[in-house]
Amino acid sequence: MIRGRIQTIEPKTPQGVGFPRFFRIAKDELKRFPLYILLFTVMAVMLLPFFWTITTSFKTPGEAQAFPPVWIPSHFRWQNYVEAWNAAPFGRYFINSVFIALTTAIGGVITSILAAYAFAKMDFFGKNVLFYLLIGTMMIPGQMLLVPNYLTIIRLGWYDTYQALIVPWVANVFGIFLLRQFFRSIPDELWDSAQIDGCSRFRFLWQFVVPLSKPALVTLFLFRFIGSWNAFLWVLIMTSREEMRTLPVGLYYFVGEAGTDYHLLTAAATFAMMPIILLFLVAQRQFIQGVARTGLK
Numbered sequence: 001m002i003r004g005r006i007q008t009i010e011p012k013t014p015q016g017v018g019f020p021r022f023f024r025i026a027k028d029e030l031k032r033f034p035l036y037i038l039l040f041t042v043m044a045v046m047l048l049p050f051f052w053t054i055t056t057s058f059k060t061p062g063e064a065q066a067f068p069p070v071w072i073p074s075h076f077r078w079q080n081y082v083e084a085w086n087a088a089p090f091g092r093y094f095i096n097s098v099f100i101a102l103t104t105a106i107g108g109v110i111t112s113i114l115a116a117y118a119f120a121k122m123d124f125f126g127k128n129v130l131f132y133l134l135i136g137t138m139m140i141p142g143q144m145l146l147v148p149n150y151l152t153i154i155r156l157g158w159y160d161t162y163q164a165l166i167v168p169w170v171a172n173v174f175g176i177f178l179l180r181q182f183f184r185s186i187p188d189e190l191w192d193s194a195q196i197d198g199c200s201r202f203r204f205l206w207q208f209v210v211p212l213s214k215p216a217l218v219t220l221f222l223f224r225f226i227g228s229w230n231a232f233l234w235v236l237i238m239t240s241r242e243e244m245r246t247l248p249v250g251l252y253y254f255v256g257e258a259g260t261d262y263h264l265l266t267a268a269a270t271f272a273m274m275p276i277i278l279l280f281l282v283a284q285r286q287f288i289q290g291v292a293r294t295g296l297k
Contacts, residue, residue, distance in 0.1 A: 057081070057267040064262040077263070084254075084267040092243055093250035097229055098275075100246060103166050105224035109217055112175030117205050119176065120183035121191065131180075134173050143233075150237060164238045165246075169228065175220045182216035183209060226276055247272045 056064050058076040085091070118124070119131050149168055158164040186209060194204045210217070232248040239245055245253070254268055 053266045054270055056262060057270045059263050061261065061263055064266070080263050080267040081271060084264040085271070087264060088250060088254045088268075089242065090247070090250060090268065090271075093245055093247045096244065097246040097248075100162065100165050101225045101228040103162075104169050104228040105221050107166070107170035108172045108175050108224040109221050111171045112179050112220060113205070113210065113217075115171075115176045116179030116183055117209060120180045121186075121188070121209075122201070135177060138173050138177075146234070146237065149234075153238060159238060160240055160244055162244075165231075165235060165244075168234075169231075172224065175224065178220055178223075179213065179216055182213050186212055222280065225279065229276060 052071075055072060057080055058078070059070065059073040059080075060077060063070045063073055119127060153159055153164045153168070156163075158167075190208060191204060194208060199207075229246075230248060231246070232252070235246050235249050236252070239249065251268055251272060255265060
């Protein structure tokens with residue numbers, strides 16, 4: 001017969017509950033208060049141009065040019081956006097920007113997936129040397145490639161076409177590097193298990209690696225989309241017809257046409273940057289995860 005005794009355990013009062021804990025938390029927050037002030041100041045300085053642009057887009061012409069400046073319009077003029085939209089073919093500019101940015105981003109993600117998987121999970125002769133050579137090309141300023149790329153496009157007969165604005169930017173070294181670092185964090189044992197079931201490399205890539213790498217893929221897509229959306233110099237060089245212009249180039253010509261109509265200029269700038277802001281707000285969770293997890297084993 002096993003004898004036992006019941007021991008009454010009195011609940012202990014956790015330390016730091018009540019006023020002592022409150023004072024400790026308050027003390028820690030007071031220590032961080034200067035940091036909060038600094039961060040709030042930096043945030044305010046960075047957001048001030050956006051605030052000024054958006055508020056000016058609702059002002060009257062007099063308020064937009066007033067000195068001292070008027071920060072908040074007396075009444076919001078929504079017709080500024082209608083006037084700015086009709087003052088230039090922004091509908092065509094918007095369609096061109098969306099099409100070129102989407103095509104470039106999707107193509108860049110696909111090519112980066114294929115190249116990054118080869119560098120991360122496959123063994124072949126000269127892999128490291130080739131990868132370092134690719135990384136080295138990131139140190140070459142983009143302006144140095146304008147002339148050879150321009151001559152190539154002219155010889156191919158692609159000037160003033162969508163091919164000239166899309167094809168040269170489909171492959172991206174930064175995308176290969178980003179996805180390679182993420183793919184390396186996927187255990188090799190997963191590929192060994194897939195091999196036992198007769199899975200091929202291509203099937204393993206698209207059914208296992210790609211779904212597991214969703215945050216990194218969303219991050220790369222955002223980078224490529226924003227880069228293509230904001231592209232200016234290459235589009236300016238490679239287009240001559242108005243119907244081939246994108247929003248940044250269209251805004252450049254609109255500045256010369258609108259002159260000092262700052263209420264129209266800021267309205268055009270606002271609806272040009274809104275798609276990027278909305279896209280980031282929708283995908284910010286995946287974007288943050290992709291940046292945080294890239295390169296972690």
